[in-house]
Amino acid sequence: MRRYETDSPQAAGRILALAMVVDGNLAQSELAALDSSKILQHIDLDQPGFKALLQELCQDMLTSAFHGEVRIDGAMLDGLLDEIQHPDLRRQLLQAMWRIADADGWLADAEAVLLARASTLWCAETNFSGRVLAQA
Incomplete structure (x- = not known):
């Protein structure tokens, strides 16, 4: 899997792309959710740049396929999230990922794993839970 600079538009865009394809299906409703979230503008990534990242992610995933099955192990996922x-x-x-995952009205197991891992890794390291409780 390619490495991107920490907090770069490419690293952030790849996480969004992963949220779209992790279930094995890229739905039009997920693309619409991405567009309506305005997250690409926030991370300074245009549509052609995102589409290139999506294609690169799919190529990288296919090169690591095992007997025709694409797998993202925990260490690989943690490495992507750690960027x-x-x-x-x-x-x-994380908010955009939830919107994407929810866009087609069905939360696939792979989407749930991605969202849970991102929530666990990111919240533990950045004290999400402490900020949420303090705001409540």
């Missing part, structure tokens, strides 16, 4: 360090960027990406 996002800024707490506010993590929160915004």
Whole structure:
């Protein structure tokens, strides 16, 4: 899997792309949710740049396929998530990932795993839970 600079538009865009394809299906409703979230503008990534990242992600995933099955193990997933360090960027990406996953009206197991892992890794390291409780 390619490496991107920490908190770069490419690292953030790849996380969003992963949220779209992790279930094995890229739905039009997920693309619409991405567009309506305005997250691409926030991370300074245009549509052609995002589409290129999406294609690169799919190519990288296919090169690591095992007997025709694409797998993303925990260490690989953690490495991708670790490229996002800024707490506010993590929160915004996680919100967008939930919108993407929810867009087709069905939360696939792979989407749930991605969202749970991002929530666990990012919240533990940035004290999401402490900020949420303090605001409540």
